Amino acid sequence: MKRSISCEQNTGNSMAVGLLLVCLTGLVFSEEPPDVKCLVVNVEYVQCMWNGSATPGVNYTFYSRFENGFKECDNYVLENTTIVGCDHTYEKLITERFSKFTTKLKLGNRSFEQFHELKSKVKLNAPVNLTAMNGSDLNLRYYWNYTCNTNCIESEVRHRINGKEWKTILLQRNDYRINLPSNSYLYELQVRGRIQNTCGESDIWSDWSPPVFWGSMRESYGTVTNKPRFYIPVQKTILYVVGPIVFFILVIILVGNERIRVILIPVLPDPGKNLAKILAENNVEEWLPISKGIKEGFKVNYIERVCSVGDYSHNPQSTSESSADLSSFDHSSGSCASLVATD
Structure with a gap:
């Protein structure tokens, strides 16, 4: 019920102060x-x-x-x-x-x-000591703690890769695992908690913990709890330094050694020359623009003995004579005679 009090000015100072207090008190309790x-x-x-x-x-x-x-x-x-x-x-x-x-x-x-019902009005502090580390099984493990002295806490974990959409999961423990993470991805994770259902579930979640990052790009985003692995920068250094050196050496080898250059980069035939004429003259080398040094390498550098072949009639004769005829060879002329028996 609202109260309405009218205040009038009196000549006495004490009466004015008393009425002012009554007016202020009435206005307060009217709200x-x-x-x-x-x-x-x-x-x-x-x-x-x-x-x-x-x-x-x-x-x-x-x-x-x-x-x-x-x-x-x-x-x-x-x-x-x-x-x-x-x-x-x-x-x-x-x-x-x-x-x-x-x-x-x-x-x-x-x-x-x-009157208040406080059973579902519990708000926990945000999780603390959130840490990411590699396990012996090559999986990425996260751990965290609560400052509340109770075991009736469930955790909600949210994580994302390379800043994409969050993925959430409910846990009844204080750890989480990501199987076989890739060093080329950036993993971000946060946790919050509340009293779980078995102990009188709360409707209020705690605030999210500060994010923890793990991966090759994590130094650009914030707090780091795990140092980056060193071999990724080493690989890039090797690629950028050794690659041009190897390429430069290959160029020198190709320029200085014509035979290797012809093998690695085959020379295309000159279509301007008449193929029929080249084949008729039995001079295929002229079709290919090959240097004189390589052409000399294709020439035959040995001489084969020429053997003449003839027929002979089979007449009975002594074994010694037959052997002499079959193995006759003219050493002075450098030729051999081969006899073919005919019936």
Whole structure:
């Protein structure tokens, strides 16, 4: 119910001050009380804030409780000089969050109470110590930790390759593996966590951890937890330095040795010459533009003995005579005689 108070100016100073205080108090209580929102932060303390719509114009005193009596706030949260929230520590929050939680804002003689369900309002801190390293099985392994003292945490991992689309997976452990990663790709990974279903699932995920990069390009993107492998730059150095040297040596060999040049780069025949004339003259070498030195290499450098062949009639004769006839050879003329027997 809104209250309307009219203020009139009096001649007495004391009456004016009293009426001014009454006017200000009436205006404050004519407004709706702020809405209080509470979270269980990292299962360590309860954080309640009442500046969701706007910063209140007055400072409230805050009280809260689970089952026992109200307790005033341990640590107020300020925005400039105005109280806008409270961080209140409770013991055994991992179980107490299942109980009904009550808050109370008090201003003067007025108080405003609210009831809260905190079971699904747990927000963990982001994972820490996220590390990437190569395993002995050549797989890429990621590890991380939580600062919350509980084992009831599930993790959501998201990773991507070369800055492409994210891929996500839910895990009930604090490690993740990528099988046989390629050194030519950039791997990026982040993790966040929340209380899992078996311990009263929370609706709120933690913030994402800072990204961790692994791969040949990771130095260009951010924090590096694993040094790049050295043999990729070495391969590029060898390619850029040794390649031109080898090419230069091959050019020198081809220019200095004509025989190798002809083998590696065959000489095409000259179509301007008459092929029929060349074949008729039995001078095929003239068709090919080959130097005189190579032509000399194709000439025959040995002499074969010429043997004359004749027929003879088979007449009975002594063995000695037959052997003499069959093996007759004219040494003086350098020719041999071969006899073919005919019946």
